Amino acid sequence: MIGAEFDYAVAESVDDAIALLAEGGEDAKLLAGGHSLVPLMKLRFAAPSLLVDLRRVDELRGIQTGGDSFRIGALTRHAELQARADMGLVAAVATQIADQQVRNRGTIGGSLAHGDAAADLPAVLLACDGSVVVRGPDGEREIAAADLFEGYLTTTVAHGEVLTEVRLPALTGYGYGYEKFNRRAEDWAMVGVSALVKSDGGVCQDVRIGLTHMGATPLRASAAEDALRGQPLDAEHIAAAAALAADATSPLGDLNATPEYKQHLARVLTRRALTTASAA
Amino acid sequence: MSTVEVPPTKHVGQSLRRKEDPRLITGRATYVDDLALPGMLHAAVVRSPEAHARVVAIDASAALARPGIKAVYTGEDMSDLLAPLPMAWAPPGVEIKTPERWPLVRGHVRHMGDAVALVIGDDKYVVVDAAADVEVEYESLPVVIDVEQALKDEVLVHASLGTNKTHEWSMGGGGDIEQALAASDVVVQRRIVNHRTAGAAMEPRGCIAEYRAGALTVWSSTQVPHLLRLFYAVQMGISEDKVRVIAPEVGGGFGGKLQVCAEETMCAWASRKLGRPVKWIETRSENMAVSHHGRDQVDYVRMGATADGKITAFHAKIIQDLGAYFGLLTPMIPELGAFVMTGCYAIPVVQTDIVGVLTNKFFTDAIRGAGRPEMTHMLEVMIDQLAEELGIDPIELRRRNFIAPEQFPYETPYGITYDSGNYEAALDRALEIVDMEAFRAEQADLRSRGVLRGIGFSTYTEICGLAPSRAVGPSGFGLGIGLYESALVRVHPTGSVTVYTGASPHGQGHETGFAQIVADRVGTDPSVVEIVHGDTATGPMGLGTYGSRSLSVGGVAVAHAAEKIAQKAREIVAHNLEADPADIEVRDGRFSLKGDPDQGMTLAEVAGCAYVDATKMPEGMELGLEQALIYDPSNFVFPFGTHVCVVDVDPETGKVEVVRWVAVDDCGPAVNPMLIDGQVHGGIVHGIGQAIYEQVVYDERGQLVTGTFVDYALPTTMEVPSFETDRTETKSPSNSLGVKGIGEAGTIAATPAIVNAVIDALRHEGISFIDMPLTPLRVWQALEQARGDGNGPRDSEQGASLPAQGEGSAGSGPTIPEGGRS
Structure with missing residues (x-):
């Protein structure tokens, strides 16, 4: 040690x-x-x-709210996120990261740049269709969430670049749900599911589902999303969509779970997260 | 003369706040790692990445080239050690093949983490870097990890022994077990795996050894300083009087520090070699790999009964996974459990057959409960299995078999004499708190809403208060030493008191409880009674803290010494009041005349006579006010109680959550109820940990998979409920305080209550048994299997193993009624 x-x-x-x-x-x-x-x-x-050490770089701190998006400084701590009820899903997820000591120190930029598929925030960024801003010797660029996570603990942030900002759409009108399954409260997710649902008169106008720890990178449950979009948000349709949540995933087994168990969990948790998101 | 009765001030029985806590919770405690000596060097150990290999060559040149590195030593360098690391059990008439274990290996490594070389340098960081520079060439050898595979002797852990089977130990009582089982109306049987766990004390092990001017001083995070002094003297060839061992603040032990640690002997040896103090502090990674593990048995158990629920016979065949070597007590652990194989039941015929087997893993040894949790788990799980088989309520089945209060002292078929008990009373009290009728209604209601709630009971008794020296010593059970305890009570001239105890606490609260005992006896306040422990240079020979022995052995020693002080004080007071000593009593914090409490003396005044003004002493009485003695208990003590666990099982994910815990324990009259609660709370958490969360896992190549607290899942406050504790008080006739141990009881009681609760929640799903740990995966697999094959519980293979772990995690077979009705 x-x-x-x-x-x-x-x-x-x-x-x-x-x-x-x-x-x-x-x-x-x-x-x-x-x-x-x-x-x-x-x-x-x-x-x-x-x-x-970035601890003195104050330009990386703070959350700016502008119109339909949040611009979150990379050094923003999980503890700050968890206190921001206006940030909806992100705040709800931040509350469940590890324990309070970790949340008091850990940062959103650090978590996303680390690119751990078992961490809570990467799949949220993906579900929200957010992005990150990075700056390097050649200037600044924005990387969409879909292009950020490359493989096991690997992102497309190049060596020599600094992740400076996280951009998240406000997603006004979306209900959300987060289901994290672990053995102990402080553990990484065995599987986590974040769901965002926009309802119009009980019909699903839009849905985004992020999967945590279901592969080497965070994933979207696209088949489940497609199945629910345009459908009534009732128990039957939610269950039918959730049954597709593990499609196209091939999670690795580990000490706590077989691949089959993880896929089972993804389906159960997706149904629960969608139910919560639809009720909101 | 006053006629108003003033109740005597009494501290025993009060929940006095712990005297230890202010320093502990304000960071003022001094642990080994807080100490630094002038010229101190640091040590790091080069450890084997292989589980079994021949050491071909060790090249330390790169390590030695690092600035600040003083030396790199190997096993051959330490060939002047006079004795290998000890194993202290030699039962008369039993052959035990003991593999030789030296602090550093001599030619072979036999488990991952085996110590290959010791690096010494002047900085704690540089020695770790240098240890990584030591190049060791290994020739890999075949590995055996599974204990039942090892029993086949296809791969030998120690080729020189010719077998992995080190010993067999059997004990039977009451008659022939096979006949008794055959004559039973019904027999239930199970294969139960009691998996490997870690002690995981908050403070890892550590030491500073200083050899100077012919004397060795070792500061060690240990439970047994006096035993270490004895062993260092033998290993190093130093006269025992020239060895001093000090246990400073010790941050938890759980049995993990009831050990003679290889690393500490290495430091002592290196300090003598280099003439400078040497410090070694275990890392958490080392703690997980090479601090001894616990449990790890595969148990084949059979229980016979009559159709109306009288248990007729109980048989356990225990295959003990020893690991690659013996620690201080390794082969003895299951035997300790065997002594309470009948639990709190009048079982007429019992038999225990134990076989010890070596594997390429770190050794197992005593961890909280040591053999008794394993045996209690078998017994209490099997009671529920039998209840299911007979269609009798498990609580009723327990009642039908309890030893009745009037049967005490009760001699078991093994010749063990239970001191006292009232098992019905503890069960009744627990049921009052729980309200079974309300629970069953709630359970049905929740089930209709998709929540699977279950309740499980464990009515335990255990054997502790180690131990009557004649019974356990070399000519008895075969331990290398008797397990008496010492006390020295010293009243100072001003009347304050210092008490030396040979018990060596690591969190239990001796400083508070012992002070309460002494204060009542010598008429003073616990705040001016200082308890000194953990230093071989201060008090008499002591045996340490383990086996729930501190109060019922060490505390009784302290009480007896204090009573002798009080007797002397009474004589001094009587002399000064010109009264009869028999008329002097301790009252309101002073020694006073019976019936005339205005006449009397304080302890300080008595001490003034004893130390300051000799003219006030009775003729011929020795000056001073001090008493040392050794107390050897006449019997073990047998605490008991009822633990009730309520769980919720998520039917979709298999996750088990403990939602309620009721514990009614009986450890005799309470000295400090809060200390008891603390022990019970911690003990239950320990049991919840094993039953649901914790497991030491090696892969098939002998690599430790659970090397950090990420993978070795200790429960936290978030995983346990708020405990509801209560007590009954049944005196032990075996000691003057009437007390029994409580440090391990919670752990001993807990695991079967959890398994029984989970089965209660899942029985309607067709599940009758699942082995620990009850992880979400394992419970989900059991549910899948039960739902998938649609068969009843007796035909499904529940408790499937975790994938690719190759260790102690296999499931259990079905229940097969063998006897049938005759």
């Missing part, structure tokens, strides 16, 4: 962080809340040569 040796630098700005990353070479890593990276370092699963 003692990590390997590393160098440490504190960035004063995003540009400073970009410069430090460039100097540090390919094994340099950014440090935000540290609640994903530091445990991996202590186990020596990660051994960065340089940590560039």
Whole structure:
């Protein structure tokens, strides 16, 4: 539980962080809340040569509400998100991340850049059709959620780039539900399902379903979404759509679950999340 | 003369707040890792990534080249150690093949994490880096992980032993078990897996060893400082008087620190070699891999009964997974459980057959309850299985077989004498709290709404208060030493009191409970009674804290010493009042004359006579006010009670949630009810952990899968309900306080209550048994199987194993009534 040796630098700005990353070479890593990276370092699963600490970069803090979207600074802590009832699904999900100590330190940017398919927020970004803004030596670019998650603990944020902002549509008029299944309250999700439903007179106008820990990346349950869109939001149609939630997934088994069990959970949790989202 | 009766001030029986807590909760406690000595070096251990291999070569050159590294040692370097690490059980007449275990391996590694080399340096970080630089060449050998596979001897953990089977131990009582089973109207049988768990104390192990000027001092996070002194003396060839062991604050043990740790011997050896203090602090990763594990048995059990529900016979065949070596007590653990195989029932014929088997895993040893949770689990689960088979309510079945209060002292078929008990009373009290009628109505209502609620009972008794020395010592059960306890009570000239105890606590609350006992006896306040423990240089020989022994052995020793002080004080007071000592009593915090309480002396005044003004002492009486003694109990003690667990099972996901817990325990008269509650709470959580959440898992190659608290799922406050505790008080006739142990009772009682509750919730689904841990996956698989094949409970294979774990997780076979009606 003692990590390997590393160098440490504190960035004063995003540009400073970009410069430090460039100097540090390919094994340099950014440090935000540290609640994903530091445990991996202590186990020596990660051994960065340089940590560039972002804690003084105030431009990465704060949530801006503008019209139909939220612009969330990458260093925004989960604890800040959980207090934002106006952020709907995101706040509800943030409340269930690990425990309060972790939520007090962990950041949305760090969680998304880490790209862990078992973490709560990536599938939410995907379900919301949100995006992230990254800045690097070549300037700034926006990456849509659908293009962000590449593989196991891998995102399309390039080495040398800093994830600066998370953009989420306000999704006004959508009901939401989040079902996280784990053995203990503080655990990562064995399977998680976030659902957003827009209803018009009891008929599903739009639906988005994000799946957590059902593959190497967060996923959308597209078949289930397609099955429900335009249908009445009654128990029967919700159940029929939820039955498709695990289609096209191929989760890996682990200590706690077989692939079949995870697919079963995805179907059960999707039905529950859709039911909650439809009732809202 | 006053006629108003003033009740005597009495501290025993009060929920006095723990004297320990202010320092603990404000961060003022001093643990081993808080200590630093001048010139102190740090140690890290190079550990085997292989589960079984020959060590071909060790190249430490890169490690030694690092700045700050002083030395790298291997097993051969430590060949001057005079004895291997100890195993302390040699039962007369039983052959035990003991694999030799040295602090560092000598040629072979036999489990993942086996210690290959020791790196010493002047910085705690650099030694970890250097340990990673030590290059070890291994030649892999075949691995055996499954205990029943190991029994076949196809792969040997220690080739030199010629077998993996180290010993067989059998005990029978009351008659021939096979005849008794054959004569039964009904026999139920099960294969029950009691899986491997970890102690997982909050503070990992650790030590500082300092060898200086011919003497060795070791600060160790241990439950047994005096035993360590003895073993260090033997291993290092140092006279015992030149060895001092100090247990500073110890942050939990659960049996994991009732051990002679390889790493500590290494540090002691290295300190002598280098002439500087050496510190080693276990990492959590090491703690999960190489702090001893517990449980790990495969049990084949059969219970016979008459058609009207009288249990006629109980047989357990226990296959114990020892791991790759023996720790201090490894092969003895299931035997300890065998002593209470009949539980609180009058079972006429019993038989226990134990076989110990080596595997390529870390060794198992005593973890909270040590053998008794496993045995109680078998018994209490089987009672429910039998109840189902007979169609008798499980509570009624228990009542029909309880040993009655008037039968105590009760001798079991094994010749164990239960001291006292009133099992019906504890059960009745639990039922008052629970209200079964209301529960069954609620259960039916919830079931109609898709919530599967179940209730499970465990009416336990256990054997603790270790232990009468003649019974357990070398010529008895075969332990290497008797398990008496010492006390030294010293009244200071100002009347405050210091008490030395050989019991060595690690969270239990001795400083509070023992102070209450002493204060009442010598007429003072617990706040001025300091309890000193955990230092071999302060008090007499002591045996430590484990086996729920501290109060009923150590506490009774303290009480006896305090009573002798009080007797001397009475004589001094009587001398000064010109009264008869028999007329002096302790009242309102002072020694006073019976019937004339205005006449008397405080303890401080008595101490003034004893230490300051010798003219006030009776003629010929020794000065001073101090008493040391050793108390050896005449019998074990047998606490008991009823635990009731209520669970909700999600029928879709299989997730089990404990929603209610009622515990009625009887450990005799309470010294401090709050301390009892604390022990019961922790004990139940420990049981909930094993039953639902925790499992040490190795894969088929012997790699530890559950190496962190992410995968080894200790329950948190979020996973347990608020406990409803109550007590009955049945005195033990075996000691003057009438007390019994309570530290392990919750853990011993808990697991079968949970399994029985889950089965109660799922029986209508056609499920009659599932092995622990009752993970969502395992319960879902059982549900799928029951729903899928549409068969009744007796034909389905429930409790399917977790995938690809190769270890102790296989399910259990069906119940097969064998005897039939004769």
